[in-house]
Amino acid sequence: MPQTDPKTIKAQLRKGELKNLYYIFGKNIPEVEKLTKQIIQAAVGDNEEFALNKLDGRYLDTSELYDMIQMMPMMSEYNCILINDYNCEKPRENMAGLRSDDLNKKLLEVLKDIPSQTVVIFNVTGFEIAVKTDYKTGRSTIKDKNKKLADLAEKVGELVECPIKSENELAKDIAASVSARGSLISLDNARELAVMCQSDTLTIKNEIDKLCSYAGNGEITADIIRNLVHRQSDVTFFKLADAVSAFNKRAAFEALDELMQDRDNRGAVLANITASFIDMYRAACARKCGKQVADVKADFAYVWEFKVKNAFRDSSKMSIRRLRECIRILRDTNITLNSGGCDEKTVLEQTVTKMLMTKN
Structure with a gap:
């Protein structure tokens, strides 16, 4: 069977269709957890206490798993087993005297003949799987040792x-979620909320709860979002880059002040400012070569498309020569901060001033 998506699985569950083996992974951890719960609910209903076994993948005993798989269900149509965070790269917390290939081979043997009454779910929420993504098809291919287990599933x-x-996509989900709570939000404002939360679904959920509690049955306006939602730091880095590109001194220093208040590690502030300008430099070079947002996202494996879109937008105001000069200034700033005692805030303010003085 081909790799599928959560929407298809949910449609199968509504029809009462269950498979004996699931492998669920991805960067959207809340969605991984939500889909896992839905599969468990479809398999055992309210009988989790008797029909569900939860196993920690870091300490998985394949002999014990085999016995669980062969068990007949109790008070439920299915016997369900959830295995969280089994990593084929490191199958045990303590690998002393063990080989990952041997452990993985035993696991695959156990999983080859799952009886019809058993549903086994592997989900990954605690580590990142190495993948290669085809951005044209949206499919990801697992590159590390977890591929064999995924291929079996x-x-x-x-x-x-x-x-x-x-x-x-998130804007539509946000609008639907807000509507279900009795409030209103436009798609434009929902999209802005997604950007401010860096497309993090858990952060978005928390912000929706807060906004709906404030708005009640009314509309969540742009002013309400600006006043109540804390803009994630990466978004503020884009604000700073945008202000520098537009020679907007006031906005640049307001963004810098916000960043310095948010971060205890001011070296991280410089690193992220530099990353924003490197994003813009990539975008400017890509535009010069006739490339588009999708090309840059694929070539440099960006997770969030809005980062690339922002880079394309802001870099249009700057020449490649000016971007190079700004990156050189940031490089020199890094050397200064790493060379000895100095006031980080003062040095960064001087850096922003120098970048504002560069010319196209």
């Missing part, structure tokens, strides 16, 4: 990836 059950959604 794809062959006999379901391999499911939960990727981070685009801002437009």
Whole structure:
């Protein structure tokens, strides 16, 4: 069976269709957890106490797992087993005297003949799987040792990836969620909320709860969002880059002040400012070569599309020569901060001033 998506799995569950093996992974961890719960609910209903076994993948005993798989269900149609965070790269917390290939081979043997009454779910929420993403098809191919386990799930059950959604997809979800709570929000404001939260679904959920409590049955306006939602730091880095590109001194220093208040590690502030200008430099070079947002996202493996879009937008105001000069200034600033005692805030203010003085 081909790799599928959460929407397809949910449609199968509504029809009462269950597979014997699931492998669920992806950067959208809340969606991984949500889909896992839905599969468990479909398999055992309210009988989790008797029909569900939860195992920690870091301490998985394949002999014990085999016995669980062969068990007959109690007070439920299915016997369900959830294995969280089994990592084929490091199958045990303590690998002394053990080989990962041997442990993985035993696991695959156990999983080859799952009886019809058993549903086995592997989900990944505590480590990142190495993947190569085809941004044209949206499919990801697992590159590390977890591929064999994923391939088995794809062959006999379901391999499911939960990727981070685009801002437009999230905007629709936000609008629907807000509406279900009795409030209103426009798609433009929902999209802005997604961007401010860096497309993090858990952060978005928390912000929706707060905004709906404030707005009640009214509309969540742009002013309410600006006043109540804390803009994630990465978004403020883009504000700073945008202000420098537009020669907007006031906005640049307001953004810098906000960043210095948010971060205890001011070296991280410089690193992220530099990353924003490197993003813009990539975008400017890509535009010169006739490349588009999708090309840059694929070539440099960006997770969030809005970062690339912002880079394309802001870099249009700056020449490549000026971007190079700003990156040189940031390089010199890094050397200064790492060379000895100095006031980080003062040095960064001087850096922003120098960048504002560069010319196209």
